[in-house]
Each structure stands twice: as C-alpha cells, then as structure tokens.
Amino acid sequence: MKILKIQALRGPNIWSVRRKKLxxxxxxxxxxxxxxTNKIEGFRERIExxxxxxxxxxxxxxxxxxxxxxxERGTWMGHVIEHIALEIQSLAGMETGFGxxxxxxxxxxxxxxxxxxxxxxxxxxxxxxxxxxxxxxAGTDYDFETDIQKMREIRERVRLGPSTxxxxxxxxxxxxxxxxxxxxxxxxxxxxxxxxRFQATITCKTSNIAVDIACNKEETKRMLExxxxxxxxxxxxxxxxxxxxxxxxIGYPIVIKPLDGNHGKGASINVKKxxxxxxxxxxxxxxxxxxxxxxxxxxxxxxxxxxDHKLVAAAKREPAHVKGDGTQTIQQLIxxxxxxxxxxxxxxxxxxxxxxxxxxxxxxxxxGYTLETxxxxxxxxxxxxxxxxxxxxxxxxxxDMMHPENIFLCERISRVIGLDVCGVDIMAENLTQPLxxxxxxxxxxxxxxxxRMHLAPSEGLPRNVAAPVIDMLYPPGKPSRIPxxxxxxxxxxxxxxxxxxxxxxxxGYKVGFTTSDGIYIQxxxxxxxxxxxxxxAEYILKDPTVEFAVLETARGGILRSGLGFSRCDIGIxxxxxxxxxxxSDIDTLADLARVKATVVQSVKKDGWAILNADDEYCMKxxxxxxCNIAYFSMDEDSTIVKQLSKEGKIVAVYENxxxxxKKGEWKIRVDRATQVPLTLGGKAxxxxxxxxxxxxxxxxxxxxxxxxSLSLQTFIPSAAQTPGRMNIFDFKKxxxxxxxxxxxxxxxxxxxxxxxxxxxxxxxxxxGVGDRRDEDIKECAMIAARMFDxxxxxxxxxxxxRTEQExxxxxxxxxxxxxxxxxxxxxxxxxxxIKHAINSAEDGTFITALSDVVTNAIDIVQxxxxxxxxxxx
Numbered sequence: 001m002k003i004l005k006i007q008a009l010r011g012p013n014i015w016s017v018r019r020k021k022l023x024x025x026x027x028x029x030x031x032x033x034x035x036x037t038n039k040i041e042g043f044r045e046r047i048e049x050x051x052x053x054x055x056x057x058x059x060x061x062x063x064x065x066x067x068x069x070x071x072e073r074g075t076w077m078g079h080v081i082e083h084i085a086l087e088i089q090s091l092a093g094m095e096t097g098f099g100x101x102x103x104x105x106x107x108x109x110x111x112x113x114x115x116x117x118x119x120x121x122x123x124x125x126x127x128x129x130x131x132x133x134x135x136x137x138a139g140t141d142y143d144f145e146t147d148i149q150k151m152r153e154i155r156e157r158v159r160l161g162p163s164t165x166x167x168x169x170x171x172x173x174x175x176x177x178x179x180x181x182x183x184x185x186x187x188x189x190x191x192x193x194x195x196x197r198f199q200a201t202i203t204c205k206t207s208n209i210a211v212d213i214a215c216n217k218e219e220t221k222r223m224l225e226x227x228x229x230x231x232x233x234x235x236x237x238x239x240x241x242x243x244x245x246x247x248x249x250i251g252y253p254i255v256i257k258p259l260d261g262n263h264g265k266g267a268s269i270n271v272k273k274x275x276x277x278x279x280x281x282x283x284x285x286x287x288x289x290x291x292x293x294x295x296x297x298x299x300x301x302x303x304x305x306x307x308d309h310k311l312v313a314a315a316k317r318e319p320a321h322v323k324g325d326g327t328q329t330i331q332q333l334i335x336x337x338x339x340x341x342x343x344x345x346x347x348x349x350x351x352x353x354x355x356x357x358x359x360x361x362x363x364x365x366x367x368g369y370t371l372e373t374x375x376x377x378x379x380x381x382x383x384x385x386x387x388x389x390x391x392x393x394x395x396x397x398x399x400d401m402m403h404p405e406n407i408f409l410c411e412r413i414s415r416v417i418g419l420d421v422c423g424v425d426i427m428a429e430n431l432t433q434p435l436x437x438x439x440x441x442x443x444x445x446x447x448x449x450x451x452r453m454h455l456a457p458s459e460g461l462p463r464n465v466a467a468p469v470i471d472m473l474y475p476p477g478k479p480s481r482i483p484x485x486x487x488x489x490x491x492x493x494x495x496x497x498x499x500x501x502x503x504x505x506x507x508g509y510k511v512g513f514t515t516s517d518g519i520y521i522q523x524x525x526x527x528x529x530x531x532x533x534x535x536x537a538e539y540i541l542k543d544p545t546v547e548f549a550v551l552e553t554a555r556g557g558i559l560r561s562g563l564g565f566s567r568c569d570i571g572i573x574x575x576x577x578x579x580x581x582x583x584s585d586i587d588t589l590a591d592l593a594r595v596k597a598t599v600v601q602s603v604k605k606d607g608w609a610i611l612n613a614d615d616e617y618c619m620k621x622x623x624x625x626x627c628n629i630a631y632f633s634m635d636e637d638s639t640i641v642k643q644l645s646k647e648g649k650i651v652a653v654y655e656n657x658x659x660x661x662k663k664g665e666w667k668i669r670v671d672r673a674t675q676v677p678l679t680l681g682g683k684a685x686x687x688x689x690x691x692x693x694x695x696x697x698x699x700x701x702x703x704x705x706x707x708x709s710l711s712l713q714t715f716i717p718s719a720a721q722t723p724g725r726m727n728i729f730d731f732k733k734x735x736x737x738x739x740x741x742x743x744x745x746x747x748x749x750x751x752x753x754x755x756x757x758x759x760x761x762x763x764x765x766x767x768g769v770g771d772r773r774d775e776d777i778k779e780c781a782m783i784a785a786r787m788f789d790x791x792x793x794x795x796x797x798x799x800x801x802r803t804e805q806e807x808x809x810x811x812x813x814x815x816x817x818x819x820x821x822x823x824x825x826x827x828x829x830x831x832x833x834i835k836h837a838i839n840s841a842e843d844g845t846f847i848t849a850l851s852d853v854v855t856n857a858i859d860i861v862q863x864x865x866x867x868x869x870x871x872x873x
Contacts, residue, residue, distance in 0.1 A: 094116070229416070
C-alpha cells in the first residue's frame, strides 16, 4: 500500500461541516485492492488480539462489535486503517471517533478520513495505521506501544496546556470562536474588533505593571507588608555574606528561591544547616542573580485562585511523595504509585506520573536515602521540593472551607498587586481560621497561575475556574463574533464579494474582504494574490480593526483544508458551472456542487443561504440546508420563481429593467439596472446576476433599500475597483476589454455582452489553462470563434503539467470545430499579444483580452492609454 497524500482539514469541509478537525489520507491499496479482510487468513484474529478494545467500534452495524463483524464478512483495507487510526489515538489518551472511507474514481485509491484532537498526532496516526495494517496482513509482530508513546510525546509538545485548554473549552461551550496564534499558548477568542487574547492565564486585560510586581518577589513582599498582609520574614541575597546576615536575623529553618523564579524552579525548602544553605544559594542563582531567603513556615501549602478580584477556588497542595510499607524500596513505591490510573503522561490525566530527577535525588540525599532505601511503614518520603502537579504533586479542593476573613484577605491581595487572574500561595495549618490567628502567611503572589489543580483535584470538588475568565472577557451582552458573508460559486465570486464589501463600507462598517486579487481592509490591499482560502479568511478574522467580513471562498481552499471560519451569517452560491473538473476527485458538476455546498451548510441556523434559482445544481442543494434560504433569478416568469413566490420565499429578480426583491407577491424595486454602472448599461447580463446576489445579501443583512441603491450607483467598474472584471479602456479609435473569463460559462457571459457591442472588427486574445479538461479548453475556443473575427492565441503561463503546444493544439481544434470561419495567429507571450493587437487596431475595433494574469494585461493597456492621453495634452 502507498500513501499518496495526507492533509489536515481544520474547518467545515466536504466530509462534515460540524466535525472540523479531520485528517484526509489518499491511499493506494495497490495489490491489496484484491484482498478484502475475509481473504486474508487469520486477519480477524490478529487485529482482535492486537486491539481488543475495538470491540467498542460499532461501525455501520450500529452495535458493539460491529467493526469486527465487518472484518469477518470482508472489508477493504482503507476502512480497516481508518479504524486503526482512531483506536491508536484513543489509546494514546485522545478519544475521537468519526471516520469515513470512500473509494475515488481511480480504482484501488481511497480517501481515508478520520477525526483528530491534535493535528500533528493525527498525521502521525495516519502513517502508523498503515504500518500496523501491513504488519497485520503479513502476520508479523509490531510494537504499536512505541507509536502510542510517540503520539503522547507529540501531543505534549504541541497541545494547549491544561489552563489554556480549559479556557478554550469554556469559550467553545459558549459558542465563542477561537484561533490559536502561532504554536504556543497565545490564543485569540472572538473575531475582528470583538476579539480578546490570552496566553496561559494572562489575559489582554492583565496589567503589565502587576505582572512585573508579581514576578519581583521582593517588591511583592514589600507591597503586601505595607498593606498589613502577613508575609514570611527574610531578605535578599546575592552572595554568601548576604546569606549569612539574613540567617542570623531570621534563623533556621529557611527557604531559598530565585527572586525572579516561577513554578518552583531553583527552590530549596526546609534548609537547616549552613552547608545546605550555601548549596541552595548556588542552585537558586542558576535561575536568578538575586535570591530571596525566608523563614521556613511549617504547615500546609495552599493555593488560592482569584479571578476578576473574586475568589473562585482554593486547594491544598502536597509535593510528590510515597508512603513506606516496610518492605518495598523507594523506587518500587514510585513504580506502584505510577500505576494509579489517575496518573498519566504529562497532562493527559488528573495526576502526572512521578519522574526521578535531580530534585528527587537531592532530597533523598539530604535524608541519607537512595532509591534502593526501604522506608519504614507509614513513613512519608517527599520526592519533590515543590507541590506542582506537573511534577507529580497532588491537590485537595478546600474552597468551601475558607474562612471569610481569608477570602477577604486574598481578594484584597489581588487588588493590591493589580492582577485580574491571581494565584496566592499560603503556608498555614489550615484556611478555616484567619491567618492572623493560626500564624499562617503569604508566600507568593503569582501571575499566570495554573488551573489544573482546581479543574481536576485529586480529592474534592472540581471547579470550573475557566468560566469566570470568560465572564470577565465577555460579560453578558458583549459580542464575540462579527458578521461574515461568504461568497462561492464558479463565476462572479470576486465581483459579488467586492460589491457587497462596498455596500457594507457605505453603511459605516470597517470591512475586511478577500478576493482572488488580494486581501483588503477598508479598500487597502494588505496582501496581493489569490487569497480565497482559509488562511486569508483567518487573516481578516484576526485583524482587530475589522467589524464586518466578506470572504470570497473558492473550491481549492475548501478541498485543501476546509473553511477558515466556523460559520457565517450569509452564504452565497453564484452558480455551479463546468470549471476545475477532473481535479482532486471533482469530476462532475454534482461533485463540484458538493464542495460549494460547504459554504451554505456552514450558515448559522437563523442566517441565510442565497442560491441561484436559475442553476439546477444550486437548487438541488436547498433540501439539505437547515438555515433560511433566499434566491435570485434573471427570469421573474420562470416556473421555479413563480413557485418560490407562491411559497412566500424571498427572491431577488431582474424584472422590467429593475433590480427587484420579491417577498411572496410583494415587490421592492431597488434600482434600474441601467443606473447600476456594474451592468454596463444593462448589457452585461451576468453582471446583473451578480448585482442581484449582492443586493439580496445586503437586504437580508438589514441594510436599507435606499442605502443599497446608492451603493449600487457608486460602485464603478474599473481596473482599480474590479480588476479583470469587464474592464473597458476607451481609446480614441478603438476599445479594449479585459476580463478574467477562463471557463466556458465565463466565455458565454462575455459573448452575450459582445453581441450588444457594435464594432468593425472584434479581436480576441485567448489562452488555455493546463489543468482543465480537453473538452473545456476546446469549448472555450469554439465560443471564441463565435464571438471574434480574429483570434490571437497566446500561451506562456499556467501550463500545469502540459506543454505549450498541447494546449495550443486543443485551442486550434476548438476553433476549427466552429461553424464560423475566423482567422487566427499565435503569439506566445501575453505582453507581445496585447501590444500587437493594439498596434494593429483599426478605427472601430473592439479588442477583448481574456486574461488569466489580470494585472499584467491591465498595466500594458493602461500604459498605452496614458501615452495617448499625453499626446492629446
């Protein structure tokens, strides 16, 4: 078997709009296409022995053991690999269960699709599943446990931490979208102007000054003392002389820790003699030049969490330890403790496995112990100097046991330091009594405190401490999203997108939009190029100035990695015509419709899908949508439009020369088509269709009719406003039209317009695109032969796997098949072709350049026009 391609889908996609995180593997079964599982001797027994937990895979049978039944009866290896990929992820602690395996048009080649929780793990699982399947087929041993451990390690390296992850999960539960910014824990919640950011548990509302104070233990301690808050006595040391002076003042036992440290790094606790103090000082100085030395306070270690200056949780923490039984060594006790099912690798479970490190050996050495020592029965042996859960510590929830005086104290501390998310470390016998009564004191105040000990304590009630963070960032009534209008289809996407963006901008919004020309924010081009995929959409949604997004959404991005947004308010399909067929398993218009449908299927339930009522494939999609649906049509009298009107549907129609919105039998006339510059005086019928779609979207968004009308009248087609979309350049003796038409439907639209143009001679400059089907290239040439008197063939770009001559031959074949005889010539380079057409143009000539590189063509023509204007001056 051979893996042809593995790709990650990150948004709504052709397999599932709801399940956004999918791996799609294109797999060639090769000779295994002839061997379903029932033809492989012993396969059922081997896979069941390797993965007994697969008994829970119900598969299409819908019952426990359903997958094994399918294997017994016979299923193909792609299906088996899908289930293996899901199972090994679950065994690695990433429970997931959605999968699909479908054969492509190429015999023996399958798309194997399965869900993932971490993208890098999912990619690894795809490759591992194929290796495991090959071993099962051959009956050879395979150490899949090594792969599972590798998947755990990948997950720990790339996943969001437990604190960050909990905030994201709470946001998702409240329908707040999120974007991970980079590969660390920096996360954006919400879109555009309504976004909020956080990293770990530091939010965009966290005071930078407060973080600096909290990170400076000396400054923190001074501010708390001035506020009459109990702190441990001590001082700052930089050398042994300072250390000796502080110890003389406070006495033993002491705690030594870096002044600028965190997470317990470099700390030594309960130091009782000078030699250990000197060692502790050197250890702490590995992390900070200045070291804080404090009196060691006996009691228990408590962490109190305050969010938005309100106490939300408290936990008693205990460092990793073992309890002697009089017979087992410390190492054996550690191994036994790690067998606790609540302990796992990294952050995968409630507790973390205890690892032996330098901190462990140092603590044991102080006791005169080694890992082979057998502690007495009941003896507690501490293995870490700090109580962090990430090093194997445990926590007990004590939130409900806190004395009101201590609650008041901790909430006050958060305000004294100024932290919106604040962790207060307390050493005391208990928190049920005021600290001033039991002698407890504040050890530290932490910015970015960890949430794990509160989310999943080893004992006591779990606390949803992420909820108050979201409450703080998004109080009731504050929106997290911005309006999104997504536009897809074969032709007209860019023009429709630009027109909608123009209407939105005229209604006072700061609009960001993406097109096949580039990314724009408030009409400023930010990035140039074909920006119709998910990365470009995300660019707009990340921008903190954008109040409204209009996103052109092409098939390529959908197939490559899904949509760049979780859902939209309005989704538009302009039309579904023959283009890009024969690529990426999209061979028919029905296949293409399935891809385009992703956009309208992602519309929110109370949003609107806008469909072309004149397009049969658009209309077939209506039955599968769960949102509101509106339509547009060029024919008010069509049977479909009459039926839709009878049903009370909203339809935008072109009637009696007007752009009109119908609601049942009522009509709202928006404007005359001849008053809309984009329609070229009403002659460009396909442009009228684009105007109908954009007008309907604006109306459904809630904009006023008079504002829509004004926007339609002020949207002037030009090389600047609509590059490559019916751009006409008026020379003194002739005209030049540049358009991006590159498929039969686009050519027919230009042909319809040219039929209204009077000219002595019509010259066309055309080219083919290498990745289109032979019949598409030939049909475009046939249409060109119908609408032009003379054709210039040029072909230096977009060969895409073909030779220049191959494409030219197909074009000439199409021209020859036309009933009309036209002259033609071949000028390979587009620049030369345009220059030749202009230089040889007679009075009354109309030149049409159907260009796939719009910018180049516009620049050349504009240069000629500028020269002509200079001569006139």
